[in-house]
Structure formats: structure tokens, C-alpha cells
Amino acid sequence: MTIKKKTLNLHELKVSCQNCTLADLCLPHGMRSEEMEKLDAIVVRQQPIQPGQHLYRPGDKSHSLFALRSGALKSYCLTKDGEEQVLGFTLPGELTGMDGLCGGSYESASVVLETSSICELPFNKLEGLCHDLPGLQRQLLNVVGREITSDQHMLMLLGKRSAEERLASFLLSLSTRYKQRSLSATEFNLPMSRQDIGNYLGLAIETVSRLFAQFQEKGVLKVNRRQISILDMDSLKVMVEGCVKQTMGSAM
Amino acid sequence: MTIKKKTLNLHELKVSCQNCTLADLCLPHGMRSEEMEKLDAIVVRQQPIQPGQHLYRPGDKSHSLFALRSGALKSYCLTKDGEEQVLGFTLPGELTGMDGLCGGSYESASVVLETSSICELPFNKLEGLCHDLPGLQRQLLNVVGREITSDQHMLMLLGKRSAEERLASFLLSLSTRYKQRSLSATEFNLPMSRQDIGNYLGLAIETVSRLFAQFQEKGVLKVNRRQISILDMDSLKVMVEGCVKQTMGSAM
């Protein structure tokens, strides 16, 4: 990564944007070192957060975007009859909280699935900084645009695709995103339950389970609870044939 | 094409942001008059565009957002197997083209359904102007955030809701949006075909047709081809029970 300049500051060394290994996935992507420093100055870093904790809930006053450094998040909203609708998952290097950009409050909730380290980016400071750094402004719009594109892919998936295609697409998306953060594209642990996957993909939990079994029978996957090995990537790609251009962005 | 301001130009007077009746739906919402003037200066206004014409297609280099002054637009993308997936509809006062904010090219297409008047907002000029007008920057993020929120409502709809709920929700959304632009909330013409509605809602065209018939039998609607009268708004609202907070935003 970029080498930091200025005076050494040992205990901050590992949590600055400049040397964050995820910088090229996150907002600082394409920013110059001195720009990153300024961004760095407005980022609020908290202690790691435990599973089950919420970053925000629907109706909370919205004040920040959140960048995930490690762990995994789930976005969801509630229907009036109390059902949960999963909207997406956030992996390291991705941002969440964009639905708070409109209307002053969040419409969705964000909950921690695996112990997570978060960088908080307050809207007001971000706005001010965009004023000084055209690169940041462009990058912010870029990230937000990616979110929109990603949501549109999901609309396509839910509107047109069979259960098999949905799960294949989901797995490919995870694979791609893990690869981007320099993890294995073929071996990974699902941070979410079958329940969450089904809810997200518009399928019953039983259907998800049956599909995993079916994929395994075909030799496409090796599945053990949440441990996934993709044995035949090409088969997966054939299944999503013409559906998902694998850019599925920030909060998938 | 481009309208110059500067010296008075009487016949252009009526197409400035300052006196556009849609200003409070569109980007200028909440902007001061002198701010609007600056925005006005970067807006490209074209001749009305005819049905079937495209504003952009997938893969086109993206350079602008588009604000709709009158008419109606459809956003869609194509699957590799050539199928069309409708992503949303744009009504007057709403913006389209936000998926072009990421990656330098559009991922979707925008096609004119009814003869339309368009205001084009070039990204580069918009960016520059955001630098000068914090209000515009906030409003731009606001509009983009609304788009994300709106997409998330659709994800909920497609993931969880029955055919009946989907169509009811769709009609309520149209009603709300027509009302916002000071048109009748109960009597309007659908700018899109049954095909488009079905595609958008993830339903077969026959299902849409049957539902219209069913709604009519129940006395909820009066339907004549594309002419809709909502007779019993409350029934529609009961059908979507707990699903759609009626904020369905820019490109629905």
C-alpha cells in the first residue's frame, strides 16, 4: 500500500486510510496520499462491534456512512407486519448507510453478523471535505452509483430468475467480492444463515437448503454448514448465464 | 440545444429552473433563487423527444443525469439472452441516469414512452457546481439516496409480495407521484404497456391483465385499456399493508 509520510505515530499506524489494505475498495480508491490524510482526519473509528449489535435502525437520525474494515454486516428493513426483508450484505471494503442520505433518517437497519471493525464517515464532515477534494466527491458519487447499479442487478435477479440462478448468482457475487479483498474466491465461510440467504434471494429457507444439496450432488460445490468450496466455477457461471454482470457493488 | 442565459431571451424564459413548476420535485428543491440560476446555466435543454427514442443505452459513455419535465420514460437493461428487464419508470420532476455515476458508462437504457421534454445535467459541470453550491451537493446526494431507498422498496416488493400486492403497490406509487406533480391521484393514464408493468413487477402479462379485471370486479378500479380510475383508494392501501412506505422515489 501507500507508505505513510509525516511523523510516525505508532498506535495509529494500522488504522489510517493511508495504509488500510482496503483503501482501493473503499472511498479512498484513486485518491492521492495527501487527500487520504484529510479523509483520515474525519473518520471516526470505534472498537470492534459484536454480532447482533446494530449500527443503525430504521428511523434513526442518519448522520454517517459506515465503511467496513473487517467482519460482515447485514442490511434489512421491516415490513409493517413485522417481517424482516434482507436488503444486502456488506463485506470488508464496502460501505453501508447510503439510504440515510435521503430524508435525514435511515430507512433500513444494519446489524453485525461477524465481529466487525467499522470506520464511520459523518455526512456533514464528508460534505465539507468534498468541497476541498474534488476527487473525493467523484469517488463518493461513484460509490453511490455502484450501489444503485448493484440494486438494479438484484431487481433483475428477483424479477426474472429461478431459484437455482439466484443462489448461483449469490455465490458468484460473494466469490468475486472475497477475491477483490485478496481472499480465496473458491473457499470461504458464509457470514449469514440460510434464513438470511433465503430472505435476501426471495426464497424459502428449505429451497436454499435443497439447492445447496443439489449443487453438491452435481459436484459444483462442497458444502459443510457455512463452509463453502466452489469446485466448478464454470458451472455456476453457466447457471447465471446472461444475468449478472459480476459488478455487484457495495452492499450487494 | 443549449440555452444561453446572459442577455434576456424572452422565448426561453419559460424553460428556466427558476420558474419550472417541477423545481420542488427535481434537483432545485430547496435551492435559493441565485443558486438556481447557476444550475440553470449548466442545464442542456433539448427539443421534445418522441416515443421509442433512447436517452442512452447500456454501454454508452455516461456523461449526464437527465431530469424529466414532461412525458414518461422507462429504464431497463438487457440480459445476455436478450430479454429486457424493466427497472423503473420516470415521471415528470424525476431524474434518471444515476447508474451512469459509476464506472463511466450506463448499465441500463432509458427509452421514451410518451413524448418528453428533458433537461440534461452533465456530470462534469454538475460536479464543478457542487463545489460552489453546498446546497446543490446535498440535494444531489439526497436525490441519489432517494433512488437507493426506492430500489430497496422494490427489492422488498419482489422478494416478499404476492402478485396482488405488487400491482396494488405499483398503482399507489403512480397515484402518489401524479399527485405530487399536481395531477389527479385517482384518474390517470398509464404511460406503459401491460408488458412493461408485468416485466417490472416480475409477473406474467396475463397475470397483470387478470388482476386488473379482478380489481375492477371488486370495485377498486375502473380500467379501460390504459385509462385508470381508482375508485377505492383504501382497499388498495389495505392490499399493500405494511409493505411500501409511499416514498417510492425518482425512477420508481
Add this chain to the structure above:
DNA sequence: CGGTTACTTGATCGAGCTCAATTAGTGTGG
């Protein structure tokens, strides 16, 4: 251990898709 939660597997059922035929608009040209 016993209890709880997460997941799997089996059997049945129904909402909505598909296929097919019909009807109603919308031109177009003689």
C-alpha cells in the same frame, strides 16, 4: 447431558406461469 437453534429432507399444495384461443384497438390502403 437436555434444551435450543440451525439446518436438512420428505410430502403436499397452490399461486402464478405457459400455452392457446379470442377480442378489441389501430392503422393502412383501396
Add this chain to the structure above:
DNA sequence: CCACACTAATTGAGCTCGATCAAGTAACCG
């Protein structure tokens, strides 16, 4: 003005995919 073609929309009949209901199994944890 009417005949013809063409498209959009409606209506009917049967079938399928995935939901639902139900039971069983495996991991986790006090």
C-alpha cells in the same frame, strides 16, 4: 367507408416451481 393486417389486451385450461407443513438430524452451550 370497409376489409385486412397487426398489435395490445383479455380470457381459459393445465402444469410447474417453489412455498408450506411436518418430521428428523446435527451442532452448540449452559
